[in-house]
Amino acid sequence: GLTEKLNGVFKALKGRGKLTEKDIDLVLKEIRMALLEADVNFKVAKQFVAAIRERAVGQEVLESLTPAQQVIKIVRDEMTSLLGEKRCDLDLGARPPVTILLTGLQGSGKTTTCSKLARRLKNEKKKVLLVPADTHRPAAITQLKKLGQDLAVDVYNSDPSISPLEISRKALEYARTNTFDVVLIDSAGRLQIDEPLMQELCEIKEAVDPKEILFVADAMTGQEAVNVALEFDKVLDITGVILTKLDGDARGGAALSIKAVTGKPLKFIGTGEKSDALEPFYPDRMASRILD
Amino acid sequence: VLGKKTIDEDLIEELEEVLIGADIGVKTSYDILESVGDRVRRKELGDADALKNAIKEEIQAILHREESVFTFKPEGPTVMMVVGVNGVGKTTTIGKLALRYKKEGKNVLIAAGDTFRAAAIEQLQIWAERAGIDIVKHHDGADPAAVAYDSIEAAKARGADLLIVDTAGRLHTKINLMEELKKIKRVMTKVIPDAPHEVLLVVDATTGQNAISQAKLFNESVGLTGLAITKLDGTPKGGVIIAIADELDIPIRYIGVGEGVEDLRDFNAAEFVEAIF
Numbered sequence: 001g002l003t004e005k006l007n008g009v010f011k012a013l014k015g016r017g018k019l020t021e022k023d024i025d026l027v028l029k030e031i032r033m034a035l036l037e038a039d040v041n042f043k044v045a046k047q048f049v050a051a052i053r054e055r056a057v058g059q060e061v062l063e064s065l066t067p068a069q070q071v072i073k074i075v076r077d078e079m080t081s082l083l084g085e086k087r088c089d090l091d092l093g094a095r096p097p098v099t100i101l102l103t104g105l106q107g108s109g110k111t112t113t114c115s116k117l118a119r120r121l122k123n124e125k126k127k128v129l130l131v132p133a134d135t136h137r138p139a140a141i142t143q144l145k146k147l148g149q150d151l152a153v154d155v156y157n158s159d160p161s162i163s164p165l166e167i168s169r170k171a172l173e174y175a176r177t178n179t180f181d182v183v184l185i186d187s188a189g190r191l192q193i194d195e196p197l198m199q200e201l202c203e204i205k206e207a208v209d210p211k212e213i214l215f216v217a218d219a220m221t222g223q224e225a226v227n228v229a230l231e232f233d234k235v236l237d238i239t240g241v242i243l244t245k246l247d248g249d250a251r252g253g254a255a256l257s258i259k260a261v262t263g264k265p266l267k268f269i270g271t272g273e274k275s276d277a278l279e280p281f282y283p284d285r286m287a288s289r290i291l292d
Numbered sequence: 293v294l295g296k297k298t299i300d301e302d303l304i305e306e307l308e309e310v311l312i313g314a315d316i317g318v319k320t321s322y323d324i325l326e327s328v329g330d331r332v333r334r335k336e337l338g339d340a341d342a343l344k345n346a347i348k349e350e351i352q353a354i355l356h357r358e359e360s361v362f363t364f365k366p367e368g369p370t371v372m373m374v375v376g377v378n379g380v381g382k383t384t385t386i387g388k389l390a391l392r393y394k395k396e397g398k399n400v401l402i403a404a405g406d407t408f409r410a411a412a413i414e415q416l417q418i419w420a421e422r423a424g425i426d427i428v429k430h431h432d433g434a435d436p437a438a439v440a441y442d443s444i445e446a447a448k449a450r451g452a453d454l455l456i457v458d459t460a461g462r463l464h465t466k467i468n469l470m471e472e473l474k475k476i477k478r479v480m481t482k483v484i485p486d487a488p489h490e491v492l493l494v495v496d497a498t499t500g501q502n503a504i505s506q507a508k509l510f511n512e513s514v515g516l517t518g519l520a521i522t523k524l525d526g527t528p529k530g531g532v533i534i535a536i537a538d539e540l541d542i543p544i545r546y547i548g549v550g551e552g553v554e555d556l557r558d559f560n561a562a563e564f565v566e567a568i569f
């Protein structure tokens with residue numbers, strides 16, 4: 001990982017006596033490469049390296065007996081603080097039924113994440129209603145119904161012949177009448193450049209006034225994570241991000257990219273296909289993953 | 293846009309951003325710029341446009357080698373197994389392929405080999421109905437190898453030209469799931485010794501460098517004979533397939549450009565490279 005790389009760079013530089021700013025540039029280049037290899041966005045990586053340059057050319061590094069360790073520490077600290085200083089949970093602070101809307105690109109894990117959130121909330125003694133509002137993908141409604149059944153969580157009986165907007169409205173009505181605490185709305189995957197579909201999400205937001213609009217992103221997303229997240233945030237003013245499929249070996253640089261450009265909190269991570277595979281997002285753990 | 297600009301540091305940085313921004317990856321981008329850089333140093337390239345075209349040629353050379361249309365066996369059912377990590381578009385791609393080859397006059401059969409994920413069988417069933425073709429399926433939780441076995445038997449019995457087997461999404465790092473895939477493949481050989489004739493890895497164009505790891509590990513486990521890259525109708529460029537092509541030399545068959553049944557095209561290196569710039 002980065003630690004070995006920097007140790008190598010510093011070892012090669014050590015022979016020349018005291019470190020110079022030019023030497024540090026070499027080190028920063030190495031860091032930038034490592035970030036790009038971990039799928040951190042090009043511009044975000046550049047900004048990040050510029051930010052740590054300040055500290056890297058300071059006394060703590062240039063006068064240190066273990067400059068590699070110092071730089072690693074600076075990089076790790078900076079990344080951890082960028083990813084979010086502290087844990088950030090779901091915001092359920094509203095009169096019930098509290099609505100949570102899940103959004104994101106096709107295949108990112110929204111439907112599965114809905115069931116994971118349902119399980120978590122059920123464990124917190126909340127009465128949860130799952131709402132399948134994807135009328136586009138074949139068997140999407142069936143998928144959420146089956147997941148709900150496995151959890152013994154109610155699933156709203158969405159009519160596939162009406163619009164997702166109508167389904168959301170009716171489901172909220174149903175939730176009020178039947179005293180549900182939380183309503184989880186699963187939306188169809190969509191491209192951020194698909195204007196009518198982004199507009200559809202706006203209308204759903206307008207109609208059900210969600211307390212949380214969660215952007216569900218795949219941990220293996222590459223450079224475009226920035227443009228996708230920015231657009232979803234611009235159109236919807238998302239309240240949080242969930243990064244899925246972190247049980248694989250994707251470095252997850254998209255986490256840094258998304259946080260850096262939207263400023264919105266990373267709340268949870270998906271760590272598997274089953275309904276119990278949802279964990280809180282820990283900035284320091286994510287930083288280690290990206291850097292190692 | 294770059295036009296007659298002179299070749300300088302800023303231009304190189306701009307091109308670096310385009311290449312890396314297309315998910316081509318640091319190492320591959322630098323290799324491309326390095327090799328093109330030689331030509332710049334030898335004064336063979338005069339301005340930004342010439343440089344850009346040289347880069348395009350470089351990439352196209354790597355990808356052109358992988359342009360290779362899927363071909364059918366002269367006799368007996370041709371068996372295609374579709375694999376890949378979760379959510380990349382395997383099932384949807386199978387739906388598209390089924391209709392396409394049916395329209396070409398082939399007798400197509402598909403198998404619901406994903407017996408794990410909720411409503412996976414229902415999802416493929418709907419695609420089968422859309423294409424007007426038969427589907428072999430068991431129940432949720434059935435052994436996928438049994439589904440594979442039955443489907444090849446059925447393909448032989450019905451004189452199908454093409455059998456496409458869907459499999460559950462799985463992360464390449466999960467050893468037990470990769471073992472399951474090997475078992476599905478082994479079971480197929482019991483019915484048709486050289487099946488599957490095509491093992492198609494589906495990669496999502498939004499994926500970054502992790503796609504290289506996916507391709508390597510799937511290749512090691514089941515041997516890949518083709519690649520499909522989906523969701524190219526989005527903004528990502530899918531540049532990671534350049535590194536995959538360079539390192540693994542696997543034919544790139546199809547690209548997915550939408551969620552509709554017609555949204556499938558044969559891979560064309562020139563168009564792909566053009567889209568990057």
Ligand SMILES: Nc1nc2c(ncn2[C@@H]2O[C@H](COP(=O)(O)OP(=O)(O)OP(=O)(O)O)[C@@H](O)[C@H]2O)c(=O)[nH]1
Nearest residue numbers: 106107108109110111112189245270271272378379
């Ligand atoms: N390994 C792993 N797989 C996951 C995770 N989250 C979701 N998946 C899988 O990813 C695939 C896609 O999940 P879905 O929930 O259908 O994704 P989606 O965003 O609802 O997809 P669309 O509705 O088509 O946009 C499925 O195979 C899920 O089981 C995760 O954290 N880890």
Ligand SMILES: Nc1nc2c(ncn2[C@@H]2O[C@H](COP(=O)(O)OP(=O)(O)OP(=O)(O)O)[C@@H](O)[C@H]2O)c(=O)[nH]1
Nearest residue numbers: 106107378379380381382383384461523548549550
């Ligand atoms: N925009 C776009 N969406 C696509 C494309 N191909 C597939 N999708 C969508 O991606 C999502 C996932 O597709 P699936 O076919 O379920 O993917 P999968 O690989 O079978 O998923 P698992 O079986 O859960 O691993 C669906 O919403 C599809 O409609 C494509 O080329 N473009």
Ligand SMILES: [Mg+2]
Nearest residue numbers: 110111134140
């Ligand atoms: Mg879904």
Ligand SMILES: [Mg+2]
Nearest residue numbers: 382383406412
């Ligand atoms: Mg599938």
